[in-house]
Amino acid sequence: MEQPRFDFRHNNAVYWAAFDPAGQTLVTASLDNTLKLWSLESGALLHRLKGHVDGVSSAAFSGDGSKVVSASIDRSLKVWDSQTGSLIATLTGGHQNHVTCLALAKSAPLAASGGFDNLVRFWDVSAGTAGAPGTGHTGAVKAVAFSADDQILVSGSDDSTLKWWEVPTGKALRSVRAHAGSVECVALPGSGTLVASGGEDRLVKLWDATTGKPLTTLTGHTRFVKSLAFSPDGKTLASGGYDSVVQLWDVNTSQSVRTIRAHRNTVYSVAFSADGNWLATASFDRSIKVWKLG
Amino acid sequence: MLDVFGPKVVDAKQAFCDRISRRSLLKIGGLAMGGLSLPQLLEAEARAGVGRSHKSVIMVFLSGGPPHQDMVDLKMDAPAEIRGEFQPIATNVAGTQICEHLPRLSQMMDRISVIRSLVGSEGRHAAFQCLTGRNVNRQPPGGWPALGAAVSKLQGAVDAGTPPFISLSPKMRTGTWSDPGQAGYAGLAHAPFTPNRDGTVSLQLSGITSEQLGDRQQLVTQLDLLRREVDANGEIEGLDAFYQQAFGILTSDRLASALDLENEDRRLRDRYGYGSDEPAGYGDAGPLNNQHFLAARRLVEAGVRVVTLAYGRWDWHGRPHGTNFENARDHLPMLDQGLTALLEDLQQRGMDQDVSVLVWGEFGRTPRINKNGGRDHWPRVACAMLAGGGMQTGQVIGATNRLGEYATERPIHFQDVFATLYRNLGIDVNTATINDLNGRPQYLVDHSHYQPIHELF
Numbered sequence: 076m077e078q079p080r081f082d083f084r085h086n087n088a089v090y091w092a093a094f095d096p097a098g099q100t101l102v103t104a105s106l107d108n109t110l111k112l113w114s115l116e117s118g119a120l121l122h123r124l125k126g127h128v129d130g131v132s133s134a135a136f137s138g139d140g141s142k143v144v145s146a147s148i149d150r151s152l153k154v155w156d157s158q159t160g161s162l163i164a165t166l167t168g169g170h171q172n173h174v175t176c177l178a179l180a181k182s183a184p185l186a187a188s189g190g191f192d193n194l195v196r197f198w199d200v201s202a203g204t205a206g207a208p209g210t211g212h213t214g215a216v217k218a219v220a221f222s223a224d225d226q227i228l229v230s231g232s233d234d235s236t237l238k239w240w241e242v243p244t245g246k247a248l249r250s251v252r253a254h255a256g257s258v259e260c261v262a263l264p265g266s267g268t269l270v271a272s273g274g275e276d277r278l279v280k281l282w283d284a285t286t287g288k289p290l291t292t293l294t295g296h297t298r299f300v301k302s303l304a305f306s307p308d309g310k311t312l313a314s315g316g317y318d319s320v321v322q323l324w325d326v327n328t329s330q331s332v333r334t335i336r337a338h339r340n341t342v343y344s345v346a347f348s349a350d351g352n353w354l355a356t357a358s359f360d361r362s363i364k365v366w367k368l369g
Numbered sequence: 370m371l372d373v374f375g376p377k378v379v380d381a382k383q384a385f386c387d388r389i390s391r392r393s394l395l396k397i398g399g400l401a402m403g404g405l406s407l408p409q410l411l412e413a414e415a416r417a418g419v420g421r422s423h424k425s426v427i428m429v430f431l432s433g434g435p436p437h438q439d440m441v442d443l444k445m446d447a448p449a450e451i452r453g454e455f456q457p458i459a460t461n462v463a464g465t466q467i468c469e470h471l472p473r474l475s476q477m478m479d480r481i482s483v484i485r486s487l488v489g490s491e492g493r494h495a496a497f498q499c500l501t502g503r504n505v506n507r508q509p510p511g512g513w514p515a516l517g518a519a520v521s522k523l524q525g526a527v528d529a530g531t532p533p534f535i536s537l538s539p540k541m542r543t544g545t546w547s548d549p550g551q552a553g554y555a556g557l558a559h560a561p562f563t564p565n566r567d568g569t570v571s572l573q574l575s576g577i578t579s580e581q582l583g584d585r586q587q588l589v590t591q592l593d594l595l596r597r598e599v600d601a602n603g604e605i606e607g608l609d610a611f612y613q614q615a616f617g618i619l620t621s622d623r624l625a626s627a628l629d630l631e632n633e634d635r636r637l638r639d640r641y642g643y644g645s646d647e648p649a650g651y652g653d654a655g656p657l658n659n660q661h662f663l664a665a666r667r668l669v670e671a672g673v674r675v676v677t678l679a680y681g682r683w684d685w686h687g688r689p690h691g692t693n694f695e696n697a698r699d700h701l702p703m704l705d706q707g708l709t710a711l712l713e714d715l716q717q718r719g720m721d722q723d724v725s726v727l728v729w730g731e732f733g734r735t736p737r738i739n740k741n742g743g744r745d746h747w748p749r750v751a752c753a754m755l756a757g758g759g760m761q762t763g764q765v766i767g768a769t770n771r772l773g774e775y776a777t778e779r780p781i782h783f784q785d786v787f788a789t790l791y792r793n794l795g796i797d798v799n800t801a802t803i804n805d806l807n808g809r810p811q812y813l814v815d816h817s818h819y820q821p822i823h824e825l826f
Contacts, residue, residue, distance in 0.1 A: 341695050
């Protein structure tokens with residue numbers, strides 16, 4: 076079996092992995108209440124970020140890579156200095172229940188989060204303030220993702236729907252019943268007009284981002300699909316599932332082009348580096364594996 | 370390595386001038402030997418038919434309540450919302466199946482007895498009932514002693530350098546899980562030694578030279594300081610034993626050596642597997658550290674009579690903390706490795722007839738899987754695994770109904786299990802008593818209702 080370039084560990088399930096824009100550092104978020112920053116040159120653990128009092132569900136680098144923003148089951152977001160690992164700010168008051176997902180806009184200090192309170196929230200990360208709540212979901216919000224131009228946010232929920240939101244007003248634009256059962260993950264490519272969603276029904280679906288019309292369905296996972304990410308060129312879609320499997324899909328042909336069976340539990344996160352050369356997969360099995368592509 | 374040795378720099382507010390903390394001395398004070406004289410102890414052992422042999426117990430507390438129906442009592446005839454995700458696998462005991470995520474255990478089932486009908490849980494998220502066999506409410510004056518405290522009281526120490534009762538549980542956010550076991554009316558002298566809890570400084574008392582250690586006057590002076598504190602708190606029982614035990618431990622490396630796993634063969638350490646000393650569940654619950662199983666074996670080998678440890682977080686209510694099944698896929702293979710290593714190790718050392726191993730939690734989990742993929746608390750029935758101790762193994766005791774809701778055959782109470790452990794330790798629950806703080810003799814279990822599990826003998 077092919078070996079990953081790096082095999083990092085947390086002391087509990089790993090819920091998220093994200094590359095910095097320069098592709099030098101990986102941030103990982105875990106149910107052990109911490110985040111870790113890893114060097115992708117040496118594989119060394121650079122910092123362990125402690126401060127959340129419950130599992131950390133998601134994390135992302137700011138556009139310039141200088142900050143990491145994290146979202147936690149403890150209902151808060153935190154902003155960290157990615158160089159020193161020090162805590163800069165804690166953002167609270169936006170959610171009345173677990174925060175389960177997070178996305179950062181690329182062009183502004185703007186974050187969006189979703190939670191078990193069924194809300195979508197926009198945040199001014201610089202000011203540390205929450206905007207008006209995005210209401211409409213009737214189940215926990217499991218996933219949020221910005222469009223390439225940061226003008227649209229798409230969310231997925233336990234209520235089986237995908238919703239389109241205007242950024243940053245939070246005005247609801249569109250709602251689509253997307254999956255049988257919960258929507259577990261959402262991804263938008265860096266360019267183009269697609270939305271990808273994964274669900275409890277074991278399916279990956281592609282949607283027209285402009286119209287919300289369904290385009291195609293990718294089948295192959297044997298349990299619910301938990302994580303999705305587009306490659307930077309938009310040609311490849313990675314998915315991870317409750318079946319512990321990672322699939323790489325050719326977006327044009329809708330065919331699986333590679334299957335990675337290296338985890339022993341649900342794959343909660345998949346992420347491509349900005350240059351498209353690396354794939355990180357994070358799992359409930361406590362590991363993060365970094366794969367060289369191509 | 371276990372987190373046995375505490376910080377070298379002790380909080381100045383807590384430390385004496387030579388940097389021994391009051392707390393550490395108090396802890397060592399809590400190790401004191403039981404109240405029996407050596408002749409009394411020998412007589413008691415002879416009466417119990419155990420001679421001079423060293424019987425002991427290793428109790429693994431699965432903090433949070435393990436899912437009985439996903440481990441040793443799978444319900445394949447139940448509907449999907451109850452049955453769960455896992456498949457049963459055959460074991461080396463004909464007709465007995467357990468979860469597919471316990472493959473090593475499946476091949477050692479002949480060394481285990483499974484109780485599928487554990488009843489009597491008070492439904493409290495606490496180690497208390499697993500440590501004492503009793504309910505929290507309506508305790509007698511002084512409180513129920515934990516198993517280890519009662520054994521310490523009745524049998525004393527095997528060796529002057531090792532306390533009879535050790536809890537490897539660390540501090541946790543949920544204090545009721547991290548409860549190491551109270552001394553109760555057995556007296557403070559029989560409280561557990563708790564090397565993995567915060568505030569315990571080195572057993573070698575870092576900062577003290579051997580010359581200083583040999584300076585009896587210095588130590589006595591410090592003990593006197595402590596004594597004044599203890600007197601002020603009314604905790605004066607067992608101070609003679611306190612002195613003896615403190616000196617015993619300080620002048621023997623037996624306990625420190627047992628806790629230093631670097632002394633152990635690397636291949637054996639690998640066989641047990643590893644893990645983290647951090648709480649297994651998002652800042653709470655026991656650590657999922659298989660080296661604690663190894664430490665437990667080394668401790669009983671060194672003379673400890675009762676070792677307890679909290680292991681993992683088994684309180685699996687579901688997302689966003691992972692489904693019951695994701696957590697089971699995480700924890701069960703670890704338990705499988707650690708427990709089978711312990712049983713193998715005990716057998717290879719010829720200790721399996723003397724050491725009773727018990728694995729259980731405070732309750733079972735709901736038959737119906739909740740909307741978040743979890744199972745909630747279910748005190749009506751739970752499971753336990755027993756091994757060693759000279760018991761008849763390779764059997765399943767009791768049964769539950771088709772949905773795993775309640776016991777249908779041979780309900781076994783927590784106190785039945787305790788009666789069994791006491792029997793294995795050479796203590797007759799029908800005659801042994803300890804006086805509560807009112808001077809009233811208290812039996813170790815309610816023996817009019819609960820007795821050793823006869824199928825095991």
